Each structure stands twice: as structure tokens, then as C-alpha cells.
Amino acid sequence: MELSAGDRPVSIAATVQQALARAGVVYEVRGHTATESLEEAARTCGVSFRRFVRAVLLKDAHGPLLVVLPLTYLIDFHALEGLLGRRPVPASADETVAAFPDCEPGTVPPLGAIYGIETLVDPSVYDSEDLCFEPGVHNVVVHIRRSGFRRLQAGARVAGCAQAASELQGGTAGGSGSELRVPEGLDLDSMVASFTPAPEVRRHIEELYELPPMPAVAQRILQLRADPAASAESLAEVVELDPSLSAQVVRYASSPFFSYRGKLESIRDAIVRVLGFDMVASMALGLAAGRAFRNPPDGPLGMRAFWRHSTYCAALVQTLAKAMPAGSRPRPGIAYLAGLLHNFGFLLMGHLFQPEFFLLNKLVAANPETPVTAIEKRVLCMGQARDVLCMGHPSIGAWLTHSWRLPDEVTVTVCEHHNEDYDGEHAAYPNLVLVANRLLRCHGIGDEIPEPPPEALLARLGLVPERTEEILEALMASGSSLDVIVRYLAA
Secondary structure, eight states, X not given: OEEEETTEEEXXXXXXXXXXXXXTOOEEEEEOOOOSSHHHHHHHHTOOGGGBEEEEEEEETTEEEEEEEETTEEXXXXXXXXXXXXXXXXXXXXXXXXXXXXXXXXXXXSOGGGGTOEEEEOGGGGGSSEEEEOOSSTTEEEEEEHHHHHHHXXXXXXXXXXXXXXXXXXXXXXXXXXXXXXXXXXXXXXXXXXXSOHHHHHHHHXXXXXXXXXXXXXXXXXXXXXXXXXXHHHHHHHHTTSHHHHHHHHHHHTSGGGOOOSOOOSXXXXXXXXXXXXXXXXXXHHHHHHTTXXXXXXXXXXXXXXXXXXXXXXXXXXXXXXXXXXXXXXXXHHHHHHHHHTTHHHHHHHHHOHHHHHHHHHXXXXXXXXXHHHHHHHHHTTXXXXXXXXXXXXXXXXXXXXXXXXXXXXXXXXXXXXXXXXOSTTTHHHHHHHHHHHHHXXXXXXXXXXXOOXXXXXXHHTOOHHHHHHHHHHHHHTHHXXXXXXXXXXX
């Protein structure tokens, strides 16, 4: 349905609009440029994070449960278990879309009752007189008084189930030597220890050793890469089995990176005229492999951030490789694939251990200057899943790439991309990824430490610092074409 926000008509989810009308509350609708997170929406609208209300969909044997809390708060799963007598876990992205069918993917209105969902509201929501929330679309914010929001929550239970995360100076996680900021009063050890019951851990470990199957299209592409007689025609036939995958490859080949002035009509054109067999095979393999997982969309480790980081890293690694001395350049297609899949461990982690990943995602957002490897060691080595998870996302990802028989260069990259001292077999690939990630961090992309690439590492690769900066700036200047690809991948 359409409402007026200033001079612009805006649309919000029909169910939300009907609830607002039935409740007879006073509210204001403000449109803005579409954003990918609630934090971005709040900044765009000039709204305090504390006043912005968010919702998280959980699930258990009793069905879905919506937890409503301020944007500056984290769910306290330990307290939640005490309230409910059971242990809900975060719902998947697909389950969330199904629960809110008239809402855009990635947005959850904090009004569970109107969708027939059991709802729990943390009392901190009502600390602010004026509140805001996203009404099922990414380009609108509803402003409403506290009394009006209470009326919309008729039937919801109000109980403490969250901990403040807006004032982060109150707590420090010890044990790792680094100051990990956690919400004041939050018992992080108890919270994580309560996440995963022992039987579930055993089941997850069994799944981990079996590992998810590689998608069928990715398997066929991998077979073609190993076939010396494979042709561009045979590769095109396999990629075209997935029309959206084919479209993404063509879109990338048409981007400014390759300066191709003609029009590409098909995947065959992309192979023959621009990218070549090896590059298209590697790109399609990486994109298809990533589709085996549907992790949460938001946060610094969510699917949107994952694909943005991976896509930019792959493009930058590919370009940096061309700047290396001719005799030591890695294969362009494999270099691209290594950049695209280097953080694959996060996908598997989120797939198998949703509650731990949920907390890790929030803590990474709260500690942007702390290396993600330090945070995951602190968080993931505490719960009952410690035997598997304490190795971190590089080792977990390497298990998966090795099991799927991806190229050895990719497995080495997944395992060693944070190790600036690695100089073993296939070192050029993880070294390039580390350089690319250090460069991208300057633009707020990725999870590397915010420091320049080590000079010794650049020298080992034969890269000149000034030239790497030029390559980075050229990439960022034409990043709009990469952003189009990212939106399709994260959808």
C-alpha cells in the first residue's frame, strides 16, 4: 500500500499498514534511500540507534518466536532459555522470508503478533518515548510514540531477554590478551555455553566430517576443469543450466574492468571474447559453490557483507596478480577463485552452528577494530562445540574445500589467508588475498586488521606499494559494477 512521505509516495508491507490502521495510532512514515542494514537506515534518517527497534526471528520445536529489542541490544540466549524453558535458535533466511511473506527479504518488522508469531518484547524497548522501526521494506522508517507501539504489541509478552550493547566500555573479555568489548553485565561464557546441547553438538560434528554436498552445477564445472579436452561450448552448456549464474558471469565480463566495448549476448561470448575458459570456469565454480549456504543476510559476517567482501577481494586479487612479475604470476582464474572463496569457513560455520555464529556476527559489529580471528577464538572456544570451532574459520573452511576437491591453491588460501609469514606451497595465492584484504580494509571492506600490507610480503610478490594503491583506487572507482553483482549474489 502507498503512503506519502514528504513529496514522495512510499510503500510498506500490507500487513503492517493494516495493523497501523486497525490500532488507530498516530505515526509518521519517512522514505529514504534503500539501505542494507538497520544501522545504515538509522544513520541515513538521523535517528539514534537507541530509539530504533529491531526484531530477530528464532525457532524451536514449538514454532517461530520473534524477539523485539532495541538496535543497541543483543539477545541474551541464557536469559531466554530461563524464560521459556527451551533453547530457540536463529531461523534461516529462507524461514524468515516465509514467515513475513509481504516483506522484502532481509527486513523483519518488530510486529510478530500480526503475522501470527509468538512475540517477546524486551522492556528496554520502552525506555525511549519516540521509537522507529522498518515496516517490511528497506527504504522506509515508521516513527511512532511509545504508547502507539505498545498498542501494536497487543498479545506480545514483555520480559527481559536482551543485554545492552550500546555502552561497550563496561566489559572486557579476557583470556586472549586482547580487549574484546562485550555488553555490561553479560555473562559471555554462560551465554555461549548454553547455546548448543551436547546431542546437537555430536550431530553437528558428524555433519562436519561428512560436510554438505557440493552443488550439482559446481560438480560438473569441476569435472570440466579437469578435462583437457573440454571446450568453451561444453562449459557454456553447463553454466547455462543455471540462468542466474550465467547472467552473473556475463554481467561481470561486461564490467569496466575488461574494457570490452561490444555487447555480450551470452555466456559463450563472455568465454570467447573476454574472460577465457579458465576464468569463467573458476568464477562459475565459486559462485555455484557459495549457493550451498543460506546464512543470515545482515551484519559484518552476513551474506551481504560476505559476498561484497568476496567479490571485491576476488577482483582485486585478479588485478594484483597481473601486476606481479611475468614469471611468478599465478593463474588468473585460480587467483580469482581463491579470492572469492577465502572466507568459505564463515559460511560453513553459520550453516552448522547458528547460535554461535549469531553472537559472533554481533560481536564483530561491536568491535570493528579487533581482528575477527581474535574474536572468534574468544567466542567459539567456550561452548560445547569448542572441539570443532576453536580452530576458527580458516581451518573449518579448508575442511570443506578439501572435501569438495577444490583446487589445492584454494584450500591453502582458505587456511592461510591471515598468515603473513606463510611461504609454503602455493604461497602466492594466500599472500595476494592478504594484501588485497589489507588494502580493502582501508575502505571499510573485510575482516583484516587495519594496517597496510607488510612490505616484506609485497616484496616477495614483486609488487610495488605505489602500484598496489593505484590498482586499489581504480577498483574502488569502478565499484558500482561490482555492487550490482553483489546484490544478485546476496539476494
